[in-house]
Amino acid sequence: MDLSWMAWTKPTAxxxxxxxxxxxxxxIWELKSPGGAPRKGILQFESTRGxxxxxxxxxxxxIHIIWLAFFSLSLWWALVLAGIYxxxxxxxx
Amino acid sequence: MIEKKANQKAWxxxxxVFLVVAFSAIIPLMTVVNxxxxxxxxxxxxxxxxxxxxxxxxxxxxxxxxxxxQVIFSAIILTIEIPLGIAIALAMPxxxxxxxxxxxxxxxxxxxxxxxxxxxxxxxxxxxxxxxxHTLTALGIDYNYTQDSVAAWITIIIMDVWHWxxxxxxxxxxxxxxxPDAYYQAAKIDGASRIAVFRYIQLPKMxxxxxxxxxxxxxDSFMIYTEPFVITGGGPGNSTTFMSIDLVKMAIGxxxxxxxAAMSLIYFLVIxxxxxxxxxxMSNIGEESSKGGT
Numbered sequence: 001m002d003l004s005w006m007a008w009t010k011p012t013a014x015x016x017x018x019x020x021x022x023x024x025x026x027x028i029w030e031l032k033s034p035g036g037a038p039r040k041g042i043l044q045f046e047s048t049r050g051x052x053x054x055x056x057x058x059x060x061x062x063i064h065i066i067w068l069a070f071f072s073l074s075l076w077w078a079l080v081l082a083g084i085y086x087x088x089x090x091x092x093x
Numbered sequence: 094m095i096e097k098k099a100n101q102k103a104w105x106x107x108x109x110v111f112l113v114v115a116f117s118a119i120i121p122l123m124t125v126v127n128x129x130x131x132x133x134x135x136x137x138x139x140x141x142x143x144x145x146x147x148x149x150x151x152x153x154x155x156x157x158x159x160x161x162x163q164v165i166f167s168a169i170i171l172t173i174e175i176p177l178g179i180a181i182a183l184a185m186p187x188x189x190x191x192x193x194x195x196x197x198x199x200x201x202x203x204x205x206x207x208x209x210x211x212x213x214x215x216x217x218x219x220x221x222x223x224x225x226x227h228t229l230t231a232l233g234i235d236y237n238y239t240q241d242s243v244a245a246w247i248t249i250i251i252m253d254v255w256h257w258x259x260x261x262x263x264x265x266x267x268x269x270x271x272x273p274d275a276y277y278q279a280a281k282i283d284g285a286s287r288i289a290v291f292r293y294i295q296l297p298k299m300x301x302x303x304x305x306x307x308x309x310x311x312x313d314s315f316m317i318y319t320e321p322f323v324i325t326g327g328g329p330g331n332s333t334t335f336m337s338i339d340l341v342k343m344a345i346g347x348x349x350x351x352x353x354a355a356m357s358l359i360y361f362l363v364i365x366x367x368x369x370x371x372x373x374x375m376s377n378i379g380e381e382s383s384k385g386g387t
Contacts, residue, residue, distance in 0.1 A: 006120070007127045007139045016123060045377045058369065061362050068144060069151040075144060 178261025
């Protein structure tokens with residue numbers, strides 16, 4: 001199968017493999033403890049594990065965009081910040 | 094308690110949808126992500142540029158302006174269409190021959206293809222032959238949407254209100270029709286005013302459909318392309334160049350695939366975020382009010 005039209009690069013392939021890995025992990029987690037562990041967090045709305053992953057990913061995307069817009073430091077710092085943000089989301093949202 | 098065994102057969106039913114979505118959305122989106130970090134001069138040759146397109150775009154005035162125009166446009170559209178839609182739905186008859194007449198009249202604008210709507214308003218507003226443009230000019234009002242950006246904005250907003258308020262009306266009307274008579278009878282016994290009936294019976298019962306209406310109108314207005322493209326082509330100057338028009342200019346006009354891909358991704362993320370916020374907030378209000386009501 002010729003995938004050259006999709007113009008794959010190693011970094012973008014790694015990015016999508018990580019997303020896929022996260023989805024597989026969530027599926028395994030769901031099979032181990034079904035129900036999605038719904039709870040009402042600090043944002044005052046009910047969220048399940050999947051919601052928390054979505055909020056983490058979407059928030060991380062915006063952290064990176066804001067970093068690019070306002071800071072000239074390396075983007076790896078934004079990744080670290082996004083990681084901390086995701087942990088916070090999974091703990092408290 | 095009897096443990097019910099989970100049936101996993103349903104996954105096979107979902108499989109065709111998953112395949113269709115994969116081919117029509119996921120794979121193209123992946124390609125856009127790949128394009129956004131590369132530069133191309135055609136001939137399927139790509140060069141890695143990293144985050145440069147995103148950085149350029151986030152610092153470009155052209156993008157800021159288009160984004161701001163888009164946000165203002167969507168805000169105006171929602172502020173006009175949602176209350177107007179609710180008002181018209183409340184005023185529509187509930188029984189008799191008026192129902193089909195109103196419903197069909199309301200549905201008519203929705204049946205017209207978007208580029209035709211654009212053409213209708215393009216001609217309607219023209220100063221030389223258009224009914225609206227010619228009449229306004231004859232009345233001494235200075236109206237020319239090809240030269241005046243305020244006139245262009247007003248034309249596009251009125252066109253969108255004309256085209257899409259019906260959708261809000263039909264959704265709200267469906268919500269209103271689903272309210273059982275018992276609620277109104279109870280309100281009558283309690284001597285509730287017209288405003289109280291609207292505030293405590295009709296509005297809460299329309300919550301779900303209003304959520305859909307707000308989401309649909311927001312997404313559509315935020316992605317509007319065809320009508321302004323036909324009416325003004327983004328002009329005069331750049332005054333009606335909304336995000337999608339700017340995106341198409343960049344991707345197809347200038348063939349800058351990399352920057353256009355970066356812009357699409359930011360555009361997509363903004364829509365995703367706003368829709369998620371709307372959905373979460375509105376469905377939360379719904380849950381709380383239904384808990385409070387029962």
